[in-house]
Structures are given as C-alpha cells and as structure tokens.
Amino acid sequence: MKIFKLVIFLTVCSTFFLSSCNNSKELQLVTNGTSNYEIIIEKEASHVVKEASEVLQTYIEKISTVKIPIVTKEKQSENKQQLFVEVEDINKNQLKILTKNDEIHIVGGSETALHNAVYEFLENYLNCKWYSPTVEEIPSSKNIVIKNNINYSYTPSITTRTVHSKLFYQNPEFAAKHKVTSEAFPYYVPSARVHTFNKFIPEEIFYESNPDYYALRGSKRLPTQLCLTNQKVYEIVKDSVASLFKQFPKATVISVSSNDNTQYCTCENCAAIDAAEGSATGTMIQFVNKIAATFPDKTISTLAYQYTRKPSKTKPLSNVLITLCSIECDRSAPISANCSDFTEDLIGWKHITENIRIWDYTTQFTNFLAPFPNLHTLQPNIQLFSENNAKWVFEQHSHNPSELFELRSYITAKLLWNPELSIEELITEFTEGYYKESGVYVKKYIDLVHEKIQENSDFFLFLYGDPSQAFESFLNPVLLKQYESFFNEAEKVANSPEVLDRIQCARVSVDYAILEACKKGISDDFKLVILNEKGTKIINPYVNEKLINFYLTCQKNGITLMNEMGFTVEEYFNGYKKSLEVAIQPNKAIGKKVTLLTKPKKYASEDPQTLTDGALGGSNFYANWLGFEGNHLEAIIDLDTATTVSSVSTAFLQVSNHIVFFPKSVSYYFSNDNKNFVKLGTLKNDEPLSKTSKVNDIKYFTLEFSKVNARYIKIVAENMNEAPYWHHAAGLPSWIFADEVLIN
Structure with a gap:
C-alpha cells in the first residue's frame, strides 16, 4: 500500500528548548492567539489526505482564529514540532491518536479511517460538537492545549454505519463528522438495492406469457414472488445481474431479494427444498448462492426478512450478504427482551456466516410525527447487533423529519460508532447543546414519556401503530397536558429566535398527539366540539389554534410528510379541517x-x-x-x-x-x-x-x-x-x- 502522510508541526518552543518541552505534560497548540505550527503534507498526498488537513486547519481556526498554513514536507521549517496525520498499514477501520516526544500522530488504516480520526480528534480533544448540519458548538479560545500522554486506539465493531436520515444524505460533511454513510445503500447498484425480484422479472412483461416464472399460490400462479426452482428464472436473473454490474462498474453489491410480501412459491420443487431446509429460506439461499457463484468478485445481498428470516441449513457463500430485518419487533423494550425469535435468528445466522447486515427500524412509519418512546432501546439493540457478527447496520429512520429528528439522528449515529457510549449522557449532551437554555424541558419530556411506556409492560410499540393506541398509556390526557406544559416552559425561557424555532419544531409531536386525542374525544380537555355560553356546539378554539400552529410550524421547518405512504402534512391539515366540519x-x-x-x-x-x-x-x-x-x-x-x-x-x-x-x-x-x-x-x-x-x-x-x-x-x-x-x-x-x- 502506498502511504500518504499529512504532517502538521505544532510548536510552542524553539529547538533550543526542545529537551524541556519533551518533559511537558501538555502541548500548547495555540498560545495567546498565535501559533508557530505548520500543517505539512506529503508532496504526493491524495485529495482525501489534503481534505483532512483542511478540515483540521478550519476548526483550529474556528476555535482560536489562528489559521495554520499548509505546506509540503519539503518546505517544512526546521524549528517546528510535528503533528502527523497518516494513513498507515493497520486495520483499514482502525484509528489512532498518539502523543510521543512532543509529536502528535493522528492515524487511520484507510483514507476513510483517517477522516474519522481527524473528527475524533476534534471532538474528543478539542471539544467540537456537531448537533445538526446548521448547529455546531465550537469552543472559542486564544489557547489550545492537549495532553502530552495520549495513547488512543479504536476500531469500530460496526464498519458500515447508516442512519436513514436526510440530515446525513443531504449533508455529506455532516455525515462525515458523525462517521456514517451519506447514502442509504453505499456500494450498491442504484437500481437494485432491495425487493428486486419484480425488477428482474417484471410482471408487466412476463406474467401473461410465462406465469410459471412466478409463485404458485394454491392452484394459481401469481406475480407476488418468483419460482426459484425454475431454471429460466435463474438465467434471467443472472443475466440481469450481469447487465447491471456492467452498467454500474463501480458498484460492488447488488440485491437479489424477495418482493415486499410473504406470498412465496409453494410449487412441488420449491416446497420440497423448503421442507428439507426447514423454512422458505432454503430456496432463497440456494438460489442466491447460484447467482453469487457466478460473480465471485461481487457481493450478492439478499433479505432475511419475514418468511426468510429463519437461518437456512445451507450456508450462504462468502460473497452473500445476509440482510436481516427486525420489522416485526416490539419497540417498547430491547429486542433481546421482547423479540426473542429475532434474537435466535440473528444468533443462528452468526453461526453460518460472517457477512451480516442488519436492517433495523427506529420510527413509526405510519406516523412519523407521533411520540415514539424507543430511545432507551437503541443502545442495547445496537450492542446486540455488534455482538453477533453484524458489521453493517442500516438504521431505518424516517429519512424525512419526524419526532425529535435531529436528536434521533445524532444519538443513533453516535451509538453506531461506539455502542458503549451512555445513551443518557448523549441525550443530555444533545438537549443542552441544541436546545440550549430550553433543553432541560425537552429532556424532562423525553424522560417522562420513556418512563411511562416502561411502566406499561404490555404495550406493544409497533412500527405501523398509531398514537390512539397509547391514549390509555403514555399518551393519556394527564400526561399530554404535562408534556404540553414542558414545551410551554421551554418556549418561555428560549433566549433567541433560533432556539425558539427548535423548540417549536420539537413540540410538533406532542401537538400532533393532542390533535389526534381531540379527534377521538378522549377527555373534556381534548375534544373537537364544545358548547358555547348559549349551549350551541362550536369548534373547540383550542383545537383550531393547535391545528394552525402545527401546520405553520411544519411549513416553516420543511416538514412535509406524515407517514411513509406519502400522506402529506397539507393533506392532514385539510383532512382535519374536514373533520371539524363533520364534527360540527x-x-x-x-x-x-x-x-x-x-x-x-x-x-x-x-x-x-x-x-x-x-x-x-x-x-x-x-x-x-x-x-x-x-x-x-x-x-x-x-x-x-x-x-x-x-x-x-x-x-x-x-x-x-x-x-x-x-x-x-x-x-x-x-x-x-x-x-x-x-x-x-x-x-x-x-x-x-x-x-x-x-x-x-x-x-x-x-x-x-x-x-x-x-x-x-x-x-x-x-x-x-x-x-x-x-x-x-x-x-x-x-x-x-x-x-x-x-x-x-
């Protein structure tokens, strides 16, 4: 491997005093708003290494107003001390931050790991925080001092980390700061990422002429899934895979996976294999293995999802990526506690493959904006994945804004990077940093809603549920009033328009739950219609005000979708107005x-x-x-x-x-x-x-x-x-x- 080096000289002493500096317990990177340091890079340093040096230069300048010059190694000054940022021949995911002999070494086993090391240095040793693409917390000081005894090494157990959030997808620099991918399916053929059977053999083209390509259900062939023992199906899929890899030569992964349903083939041949294998996973893995054998230098991804979640007896080939999905699990408690079947399946896959990708779910897809108190489950779930061979984790959040969107994106990324971080400390760090003086009240809401769901051990927190299911639990009338009061207090103490905007955006979820509670009429405080002083039915002014504020806040913050089915905030607003007309x-x-x-x-x-x-x-x-x-x-x-x-x-x-x-x-x-x-x-x-x-x-x-x-x-x-x-x-x-x- 050709190694590029970025060398940064950070000097507080002249050569004359070098021996005295070696004994110092601290390195002063900037002193009284001045610096003698140089950022030195190899003459042939790659673009990525140069970019890493510029990131470091930028944030040191943001902290101290001192812009350290970047020069090549050949032009370094003799009296400067050194900070090296290097790609070295170590584990490609490993990073190191070391200080020795007054030198600072920031090291990565690859260019990506190098970037991670730079951001780790900035965050852990220079106290930089990035809460959202537009909100960061950077110290301001005329002096930058670090310890002279750092010996830090870290290799993340999860090596490909994805949080399904447009905060990262639309802001690659923000994704880099949090060490997650800036796209949902890195390395994949763009048009073949998931649920690909119908893409390879479209029903519109083949079903009428070749129904035998498709699943036998009862006595009829239906285009729900493919018949995986049909040789012609294999040949078409193989040719399609070859064509797509040719079309996208840089892609290394393609999905050969079931459509999004459980209507698999039950023909005699498929049924015989599945019976021998113990589940319908059998035909899937045997079919995918045949495809993978044809493309040994590529990765063939397939889904262990619903009817194929149970491990097969046949081992996947080494270039088959098992994407194990946790869609059925109750989110009110950790998967290991409330979803033992999934846990057993994960352990089963661990025993037959080292190539596991987890597709996990962290939001309510039918109600993006509803309170969804599952934050306490994120850490134990990610730890479970990490402990069982999952090197690649895709946390499917809402992609679009949802309840506490910035906070969820932040802490999920942090836990993917290091599953041992304290979830409580992460939530406190974020609420204090992002919501500032109002953060204590947001934290009170988070603590209380999570406390209340954990008191109700029978509550099933479902990905496809509804806030109405919780109106006798963590969204009961008394608690809704309490949550509302927290956000009222948060708004009162907000000291800037920016913080007030963030609070109003955060309270959208509680306001949505209240609007739904009023639609159902769960108490005298929450109903659509009241009687005026004359005893005439009128629309509840509280509901009207709540609806308008909800709508305007969504508009202001670019919140456009209510759920994954494409139901918009605009449609919700108009539909709610229709409900008010009906109620009156x-x-x-x-x-x-x-x-x-x-x-x-x-x-x-x-x-x-x-x-x-x-x-x-x-x-x-x-x-x-x-x-x-x-x-x-x-x-x-x-x-x-x-x-x-x-x-x-x-x-x-x-x-x-x-x-x-x-x-x-x-x-x-x-x-x-x-x-x-x-x-x-x-x-x-x-x-x-x-x-x-x-x-x-x-x-x-x-x-x-x-x-x-x-x-x-x-x-x-x-x-x-x-x-x-x-x-x-x-x-x-x-x-x-x-x-x-x-x-x-």
Missing part, C-alpha cells in the same frame, strides 16, 4: 345503536358503536376504524323513532399497501320495521383501485335524496374481497375500514 354538523346517528349483519375483525375492539360514537378516524386503521377482512360491511342504525332524513354519509379509509381499499360501492336503504328495506341509492367508487391510486386516503361516500321518514338506515359497503393479481398481496383477502356515519 348535526347528526341524527350520533350515539345511536348499530347492529352489524357482517362480522368485523380485530380493530376498534370490533365495536359496532365505532360507527356512531362521534370519534373520527385518522389516516391509520388503528385510529377508530371498524375493519372487515374479505367480507362486506352491512350495518343497520336504529334512530329510535321514525324521523325525516335526506342524506347519509360514511367515511372509508384506504391504505393500499396494507390491503385496505375503498369499497367498490356503497348502498343505503331505509326501513321503519327493520324487515322491509327500501333502497335509497348506490354510490360507485369513482376512484377504483389501480397501480397509481393514492396509497393513503380517506373518502366520504355521501348520498343525498328526497326526504323520507325512516327509523332504520342500512349501509352495505361492497368489499373487493381480495387484492388484484398485480398487488403484492395478490390472493389475500382485502379490507374495508369504515368510520363515522352521518345521517341528516
């Missing part, structure tokens, strides 16, 4: 008895009264929606006495990636004896499901008609029954979710 409307159905003629499943406690309870559902099916899987909704509402009606409206939810679709049609009927019903009309879904349908949406099926006198109103919503053939859940039963019925 007179409604003859509210509180009336509902009888179901078809059976709901699982959600909203299967309670028929969900349809008339006055609590309005949100963008997630956990939030007050009554669900029907593979069957129609048929419900009868008893208005107690015959009354004049001229309109009926029912809200329905769509979350298409979770097999929740709008009904094909909704029909309304009336009766006065609950036996003989007269049809009022049918509404067809004017936005039938397609590949381009909105993933997340709410639709009101409203029918207006000539006045009738009716006691009973029947609703029949027609389910699609199962997902279409092109959907990732083809062949599985589809859901419809209904909420509030309005009758007037």
Whole structure:
C-alpha cells in the first residue's frame, strides 16, 4: 500500500528548548492567539489526505482564529514540532491518536479511517460538537492545549454505519463528522438495492406469457414472488445481474431479494427444498448462492426478512450478504427482551456466516410525527447487533423529519460508532447543546414519556401503530397536558429566535398527539366540539389554534410528510379541517345503536358503536376504524323513532399497501320495521383501485335524496374481497375500514 502522510508541526518552543518541552505534560497548540505550527503534507498526498488537513486547519481556526498554513514536507521549517496525520498499514477501520516526544500522530488504516480520526480528534480533544448540519458548538479560545500522554486506539465493531436520515444524505460533511454513510445503500447498484425480484422479472412483461416464472399460490400462479426452482428464472436473473454490474462498474453489491410480501412459491420443487431446509429460506439461499457463484468478485445481498428470516441449513457463500430485518419487533423494550425469535435468528445466522447486515427500524412509519418512546432501546439493540457478527447496520429512520429528528439522528449515529457510549449522557449532551437554555424541558419530556411506556409492560410499540393506541398509556390526557406544559416552559425561557424555532419544531409531536386525542374525544380537555355560553356546539378554539400552529410550524421547518405512504402534512391539515366540519354538523346517528349483519375483525375492539360514537378516524386503521377482512360491511342504525332524513354519509379509509381499499360501492336503504328495506341509492367508487391510486386516503361516500321518514338506515359497503393479481398481496383477502356515519 502506498502511504500518504499529512504532517502538521505544532510548536510552542524553539529547538533550543526542545529537551524541556519533551518533559511537558501538555502541548500548547495555540498560545495567546498565535501559533508557530505548520500543517505539512506529503508532496504526493491524495485529495482525501489534503481534505483532512483542511478540515483540521478550519476548526483550529474556528476555535482560536489562528489559521495554520499548509505546506509540503519539503518546505517544512526546521524549528517546528510535528503533528502527523497518516494513513498507515493497520486495520483499514482502525484509528489512532498518539502523543510521543512532543509529536502528535493522528492515524487511520484507510483514507476513510483517517477522516474519522481527524473528527475524533476534534471532538474528543478539542471539544467540537456537531448537533445538526446548521448547529455546531465550537469552543472559542486564544489557547489550545492537549495532553502530552495520549495513547488512543479504536476500531469500530460496526464498519458500515447508516442512519436513514436526510440530515446525513443531504449533508455529506455532516455525515462525515458523525462517521456514517451519506447514502442509504453505499456500494450498491442504484437500481437494485432491495425487493428486486419484480425488477428482474417484471410482471408487466412476463406474467401473461410465462406465469410459471412466478409463485404458485394454491392452484394459481401469481406475480407476488418468483419460482426459484425454475431454471429460466435463474438465467434471467443472472443475466440481469450481469447487465447491471456492467452498467454500474463501480458498484460492488447488488440485491437479489424477495418482493415486499410473504406470498412465496409453494410449487412441488420449491416446497420440497423448503421442507428439507426447514423454512422458505432454503430456496432463497440456494438460489442466491447460484447467482453469487457466478460473480465471485461481487457481493450478492439478499433479505432475511419475514418468511426468510429463519437461518437456512445451507450456508450462504462468502460473497452473500445476509440482510436481516427486525420489522416485526416490539419497540417498547430491547429486542433481546421482547423479540426473542429475532434474537435466535440473528444468533443462528452468526453461526453460518460472517457477512451480516442488519436492517433495523427506529420510527413509526405510519406516523412519523407521533411520540415514539424507543430511545432507551437503541443502545442495547445496537450492542446486540455488534455482538453477533453484524458489521453493517442500516438504521431505518424516517429519512424525512419526524419526532425529535435531529436528536434521533445524532444519538443513533453516535451509538453506531461506539455502542458503549451512555445513551443518557448523549441525550443530555444533545438537549443542552441544541436546545440550549430550553433543553432541560425537552429532556424532562423525553424522560417522562420513556418512563411511562416502561411502566406499561404490555404495550406493544409497533412500527405501523398509531398514537390512539397509547391514549390509555403514555399518551393519556394527564400526561399530554404535562408534556404540553414542558414545551410551554421551554418556549418561555428560549433566549433567541433560533432556539425558539427548535423548540417549536420539537413540540410538533406532542401537538400532533393532542390533535389526534381531540379527534377521538378522549377527555373534556381534548375534544373537537364544545358548547358555547348559549349551549350551541362550536369548534373547540383550542383545537383550531393547535391545528394552525402545527401546520405553520411544519411549513416553516420543511416538514412535509406524515407517514411513509406519502400522506402529506397539507393533506392532514385539510383532512382535519374536514373533520371539524363533520364534527360540527348535526347528526341524527350520533350515539345511536348499530347492529352489524357482517362480522368485523380485530380493530376498534370490533365495536359496532365505532360507527356512531362521534370519534373520527385518522389516516391509520388503528385510529377508530371498524375493519372487515374479505367480507362486506352491512350495518343497520336504529334512530329510535321514525324521523325525516335526506342524506347519509360514511367515511372509508384506504391504505393500499396494507390491503385496505375503498369499497367498490356503497348502498343505503331505509326501513321503519327493520324487515322491509327500501333502497335509497348506490354510490360507485369513482376512484377504483389501480397501480397509481393514492396509497393513503380517506373518502366520504355521501348520498343525498328526497326526504323520507325512516327509523332504520342500512349501509352495505361492497368489499373487493381480495387484492388484484398485480398487488403484492395478490390472493389475500382485502379490507374495508369504515368510520363515522352521518345521517341528516
């Protein structure tokens, strides 16, 4: 290996006093705002080494106002002492910071490790902190002093560290400071990073002519997954992989992995292999091994995910990268405590491969902005990964702004670099540094919300959950008021507009939880509608103010998405206003008895009264929606006495990636004896499901008609029954979710 050296001379004494300097316990890098030091680099130093020297030069100048000149080794001054920044022939991930004989050595085993060493030196020995791309804490002093007895060496156990946050992706320099990657899939072929089966053999091209390429499900071939024992499938995928590596010659990794569903092939050949292997992982690993054998100088990544999470009996080849995913795990406690199956699988993979990549999850994907108290789990989880051969960890955060976005990005990166750091100290460091004088109140919120979830050992903190699930737990009315008070106090003590902006951005999560609590009407403090002094229903002014502040804060801070399905803050705001309009409307159905003629499943406690309870559902099916899987909704509402009606409206939810679709049609009927019903009309879904349908949406099926006198109103919503053939859940039963019925 050719070694480039960056040599920095840091001098406080002349040559005449050199012997006395050698005995000093301190090295003074800058004295009284002046310096005799030189940054010296090899004449043929690489661009990366030069860049490292400039980073060091820049931050020394920021601290002391002294700009140390950069010169080549041939032009060094004889009376200068030395600080070396070097790439040496050690472990490529190792770094060293040493002082000896008045010399300082900053060493990396590679150019990347060299950069890491420079930032480690700046942070640990010169006290520089980088809280966000725009907020850093750099000391200001006319003197820079370090100890003359440093002997520090560190090799990170996790060698490729990724935090899925645009703070790092959009700011490579910030990523470098925190020693994480500046892209989600470094080294990968850009167009083949994950869930690639349908990319290699697209359903649109092959399914009609070659259904045998795809998974046998029951008696039918469906394009959910590939048939991995079909020789032609192997040849097409092999050729596609070769073509992509040729197209992207610098890429060293490609994903050959399942589509995002569990509908794998059960044909005779595939089933026989899976039976022998003990799980569907068997066909996957045997197939991927065949691809990997064809490309021995490349890495073939595949997913140990859902139905392929369990280790196979067949060992992956050495150039197969197992990407093990923890998507099912409860986030209220460490994985080792609450997700023993995943832990066992991780240990199982450790025994058969040294090439493990962890795909972990750290946010609520259905509600980016919801309080998600899992910070106490990050350290033990990362330690678990590190202890079990995971050299590559991808922490899938929201990418887009979410609850305490800057803090989460910061501490996750820190723990990936060193899993032994104290999570408590990291949180304190960040809240004090980023939120300044207001940080104590943000810390109080963090401490309390985490304390309360840990008191509830039965609470399942789900990646695809909803704040409504916690309204009797860590988001109960009393606690919501307490959290709100913390942020009110934080705003009061903020001493600058910048800190006030950060606090207002941080409180968005609590405000969102309060808005959802009001939509559900969980207490007298949290409801959409109140009575004025005349006894008339009006929109709660508290809710109005909260909604507007939430929306404006999101706009100001570039917060645009509510969830991973593309549901926007703008849509949430407009939808919430629609909910306020609905809540204020007179409604003859509210509180009336509902009888179901078809059976709901699982959600909203299967309670028929969900349809008339006055609590309005949100963008997630956990939030007050009554669900029907593979069957129609048929419900009868008893208005107690015959009354004049001229309109009926029912809200329905769509979350298409979770097999929740709008009904094909909704029909309304009336009766006065609950036996003989007269049809009022049918509404067809004017936005039938397609590949381009909105993933997340709410639709009101409203029918207006000539006045009738009716006691009973029947609703029949027609389910699609199962997902279409092109959907990732083809062949599985589809859901419809209904909420509030309005009758007037």
